[in-house]
Amino acid sequence: MEYSFFIYDGVVGVKLVGDFLGHPEEKNLIRDAKNFTKSGLRDFVIDAAQVNHMNSGGLSMLVRLYTDVSQHKGRMLLVASPEQLSKLLKITKLDKVFTKAERRGEAIQNLRLSKKSA
Secondary structure (H helix, E strand, C coil), rough: CEEEEEEECCCEEEEEEEEECCCCCCHHHHHHHHHHHHCCCEHHHHHEEEEEECCCCHHHHHHHHHHHHHHCCCCCEECCCCCCHHHEEEEEEEEHEEECCHHHHHHHHHHHHHHCCC
């Protein structure tokens, strides 16, 4: 499990790579993301295109991130979720919670446009 952050025009991008199985080191992702929300960067795009597998522990990590972002009046979009993750979201009915986009650029543009109209 690996992750990296980038910032583009006030939107925090998070790229996830590998297996997300709820390991203790995934708490580092939440901690690092909270540093962004505390500093005022509240909109997140989660790029899951390179996630091999995610179980309920990894899904819990996404929910905790979503909760933190929401509590700071931010928004979070999920990009390019693999079929396994899409099925998991559907089974847990979290597909109704997470807004999805096909591409990272599309997600960033959606967040930027909705921020201007707010």
